[in-house]
Amino acid sequence: xxxxxxxxxxxxxxxxxxxxxxxxxxxxxxxxxxxxxxxxxxxxxxxxxxxxxxxxxxxxxxxxxxxxxxxxxxxxxxxxxxxxxxxxxxxxxxxxxxxxxxxxxxxxxxxxxxxxxxxxxxxxxxxxxxxxxxxxxxxxxxxxxxxxxxxxxxxxxxxxxxxxxxxxxxxxxxxxxxxxxxxxxxxxxxxxxxxxxxxxxxxxxxxxxxxxxxxxxxxxxxxxxxxxxxxxxxxxxxxxxxxxxxxxxxxxxxxxxxxxxxxxxxxxxxxxxxxxxxxxxxxxxxxxxxxxxxxxxxxxxxxxxxxxxxxxxxxxxxxxxxxxxxxxxxxxxxxxxxxxxxxxxxxxxxxxxxxxxxxxxxxxxxxxxxxxxxxxxxxxxxxxxxxxxxxxxxxxxxxxxxxxxxxxxxxxxxxxxxxxxxxxxxxxxxxxxxxxxxxxxxxxxxxxxxxxxxxxxxxxxxxxxxxxxxxxxxxxxxxxxxxxxxxxxxxxxxxxxxxxxxxxxxxxxxxxxxxxxxxxxxxxxxxxx
Amino acid sequence: xxxxxxxxxxxxxxxxxxxxxxxxxxxxxxxxxxxxxxxxxxxxxxxxxxxxxxxxxxxxxxxxxxxxxxxxxxxxxxxxxxxxxxxxxxxxxxxxxxxxxxxxxxxxxxxxxxxxxxxxxxxxxxxxxxxxxxxxxxxxxxxxxxxxxxxxxxxxxxxxxxxxxxxxxxxxxxxxxxxxxxxxxxxxxxxxxxxxxxxxx
Ligand code: HEM
Ligand SMILES: [Cu+2]
Numbered sequence: 001x002x003x004x005x006x007x008x009x010x011x012x013x014x015x016x017x018x019x020x021x022x023x024x025x026x027x028x029x030x031x032x033x034x035x036x037x038x039x040x041x042x043x044x045x046x047x048x049x050x051x052x053x054x055x056x057x058x059x060x061x062x063x064x065x066x067x068x069x070x071x072x073x074x075x076x077x078x079x080x081x082x083x084x085x086x087x088x089x090x091x092x093x094x095x096x097x098x099x100x101x102x103x104x105x106x107x108x109x110x111x112x113x114x115x116x117x118x119x120x121x122x123x124x125x126x127x128x129x130x131x132x133x134x135x136x137x138x139x140x141x142x143x144x145x146x147x148x149x150x151x152x153x154x155x156x157x158x159x160x161x162x163x164x165x166x167x168x169x170x171x172x173x174x175x176x177x178x179x180x181x182x183x184x185x186x187x188x189x190x191x192x193x194x195x196x197x198x199x200x201x202x203x204x205x206x207x208x209x210x211x212x213x214x215x216x217x218x219x220x221x222x223x224x225x226x227x228x229x230x231x232x233x234x235x236x237x238x239x240x241x242x243x244x245x246x247x248x249x250x251x252x253x254x255x256x257x258x259x260x261x262x263x264x265x266x267x268x269x270x271x272x273x274x275x276x277x278x279x280x281x282x283x284x285x286x287x288x289x290x291x292x293x294x295x296x297x298x299x300x301x302x303x304x305x306x307x308x309x310x311x312x313x314x315x316x317x318x319x320x321x322x323x324x325x326x327x328x329x330x331x332x333x334x335x336x337x338x339x340x341x342x343x344x345x346x347x348x349x350x351x352x353x354x355x356x357x358x359x360x361x362x363x364x365x366x367x368x369x370x371x372x373x374x375x376x377x378x379x380x381x382x383x384x385x386x387x388x389x390x391x392x393x394x395x396x397x398x399x400x401x402x403x404x405x406x407x408x409x410x411x412x413x414x415x416x417x418x419x420x421x422x423x424x425x426x427x428x429x430x431x432x433x434x435x436x437x438x439x440x441x442x443x444x445x446x447x448x449x450x451x452x453x454x455x456x457x458x459x460x461x462x463x464x465x466x467x468x469x470x471x472x473x474x475x476x477x478x479x480x481x482x483x484x485x486x487x488x489x490x491x492x493x494x495x496x497x498x499x500x501x502x503x504x505x506x507x508x509x510x511x512x513x514x515x516x517x518x519x520x521x522x523x524x525x526x527x528x529x
Numbered sequence: 530x531x532x533x534x535x536x537x538x539x540x541x542x543x544x545x546x547x548x549x550x551x552x553x554x555x556x557x558x559x560x561x562x563x564x565x566x567x568x569x570x571x572x573x574x575x576x577x578x579x580x581x582x583x584x585x586x587x588x589x590x591x592x593x594x595x596x597x598x599x600x601x602x603x604x605x606x607x608x609x610x611x612x613x614x615x616x617x618x619x620x621x622x623x624x625x626x627x628x629x630x631x632x633x634x635x636x637x638x639x640x641x642x643x644x645x646x647x648x649x650x651x652x653x654x655x656x657x658x659x660x661x662x663x664x665x666x667x668x669x670x671x672x673x674x675x676x677x678x679x680x681x682x683x684x685x686x687x688x689x690x691x692x693x694x695x696x697x698x699x700x701x702x703x704x705x706x707x708x709x710x711x712x713x714x715x716x717x718x719x720x721x722x723x724x725x726x727x728x729x730x
Binding site for chain 1: 539542543546547550551553555557559560561562564565568575577611648656705707708709
């Protein structure tokens with residue numbers, strides 16, 4: 001692989017790009033590393049915006065009664081928190097990882113379509129601005145919940161139109177991003193790297209990209225129908241004209257359930273990279289991992305109505321969706337088994353990436369179990385739309401997707417910046433996040449089981465104590481993320497010089513290029529042996 | 530795919546793949562819309578969700594059923610108009626015996642100075658009583674068109690199946706009369722209405 005190493009700094013072979021500098025470097029960016037960086041910063045900014053929304057909600061819920069927010073505004077905040085976190089923070093963060101890592105891991109010089117890549121990114125800030133502007137239009141932002149259920153979404157004010165437009169833009173961005181990722185992975189792997197030798201992160205992203213391509217357009221269709229119901233006299237979901245609001249739920253969840261796997265499969269990929277490195281053993285059951293990922297993706301398309309057990313489905317339907325949903329736990333279990341087996345008798349060390357990865361397995365498993373409980377239709381009828389659901393999806397999304405994103409950041413940031421991060425800050429970040437996360441979300445299980453409904457600005461007296469605890473935990477969790485920001489800034493500014501391989505047992509092409517990874521890498525494809 | 534990617538052949542390959550993937554996205558966009566008629570078909574074939582379909586077996590059923598005088602069920606009638614309707618039942622509730630053939634009358638007035646079409650959608654409480662509430666005749670079986678400011682009386686003829694579970698003593702039959710072809714605005718007059726009302730919780 002010496003062809004790789006003697007490369008940086010010498011661009012004598014007709015590749016003399018002039019790199020624009022200043023703001024132009026970013027606006028016109030076509031380099032996968034620059035675009036990846038922008039995705040990551042954008043999603044972190046959205047994490048903070050969504051986080052502020054959440055802390056406002058939690059402040060209101062600190063005590064029973066209405067203190068600081070009007071209920072209408074509370075509902076807007078709930079909706080925006082969900083939309084911003086899902087479409088602004090988690091999804092773009094994974095695309096950011098794909099941009100940085102996929103070409104480095106498969107030995108490609110860049111993404112397949114560099115200009116398209118630039119366009120995909122720049123749609124996002126536009127969409128985010130639309131969402132934020134929608135707070136200030138008459139009637140305020142949409143308050144229909146992140147699922148934008150009809151009939152509310154058909155009735156809301158102009159804030160809803162802005163949200164629909166924003167969703168269209170973000171959807172288009174993801175679709176273009178997926179096309180780029182699929183093409184890059186399928187066509188641009190280094191010679192000697194068949195699909196079944198590809199790093200697991202690339203596999204999970206390949207499958208995720210196909211899922212995105214299959215369901216994101218369906219969401220676009222659903223919100224387009226809402227839009228025409230609102231303004232052009234159609235009646236897809238409008239009962240007044242013979243439409244059916246439950247139809248919206250069917251179409252939405254046809255997108256919505258695969259969407260939750262879109263947010264977790266790349267996380268599985270990151271964890272599958274981190275654990276072998278720090279257990280100093282190759283990943284256990286590589287091919288079963290690939291098949292498990294693919295089966296999760298396929299199964300995820302036939303379980304959508306487990307979100308709709310209370311809509312009056314016939315019993316046969318409930319049974320089908322109940323068993324199909326439980327079936328997903330099997331490939332998910334295979335994955336968890338493989339990670340644990342990878343660690344089994346490994347010589348493990350617990351640097352921050354590994355801490356987050358092990359923490360991920362632990363808390364994600366809790367979320368998986370609550371998922372199984374909700375998959376049981378008769379139980380779900382009790383707990384649907386309570387805080388139990390809120391607890392479930394924060395265990396899988398925050399402790400799942402977000403912790404995996406942190407794990408990946410600590411793992412690869414030395415490659416991105418050329419500096420080691422401050423291990424002490426990393427450990428502080430992990431323990432603070434882990435503890436405050438559980439203080440925030442664990443009590444929600446009990447609140448839900450006791451019957452506290454989600455998406456309300458107020459609650460009866462008997463829920464007061466647990467809600468106070470939850471709010472305190474939430475502020476702790478929010479503040480813990482400032483440690484992360486501080487760590488990232490310090491790591492960019494300086495720190496111990498990172499070696500090329502960075503981690504003792506790291507395998508993969510990305511560790512063969514210098515740290516920081518130079519602007520151009522793998523212009524001559526490496527040969528994988 | 531050797532020396533310097535994206536080599537011209539890779540570029541061509543990439544573009545071909547781009548084209549194919551775009552087609553997938555467009556097809557899936559169409560599929561989202563296709564789901565609407567698809568679900569309608571499924572509901573029609575399986576008989577799910579067909580609240581307004583005429584119950585063909587009901588007349589036959591009514592003829593061959595014994596009246597069970599040992600049981601009395603209270604049937605409550607409810608009416609909601611969406612659009613320019615005045616809509617109400619002539620009696621608010623009745624005591625009926627299972628198996629007994631009953632007729633009630635609903636009054637519908639079109640308050641608009643123009644002919645208007647509408648469709649009534651029934652619903653039942655408790656929900657499981659729907660299967661035991663057999664309607665021989667109902668204005669909800671089809672769309673109704675009323676002339677300008679016309680008032681019309683609509684009979685509903687029904688029989689309660691004696692197999693109705695023993696713990697059900699009251700059935701509420703509620704109709705909502707929707708204007709057909711009206712815009713969304715007909716049901717939701719002012720924009721921002723959802724946002725402006727709050728939850729009241
Ligand atoms: C073993 C795996 C899982 C099972 C069996 C499962 C099952 C369920 C069920 C049955 C519901 C509906 C509950 C209700 O609304 O009454 C639900 C909700 C939800 N799940 Fe999962 N789930 C699993 C994993 C995941 C993962 C990996 C994610 C995301 C990373 C996720 C995200 C969500 C979200 C966001 C909701 C709530 C949607 C909403 O109503 O707003 N789940 N899950
Ligand atoms: Cu789901």
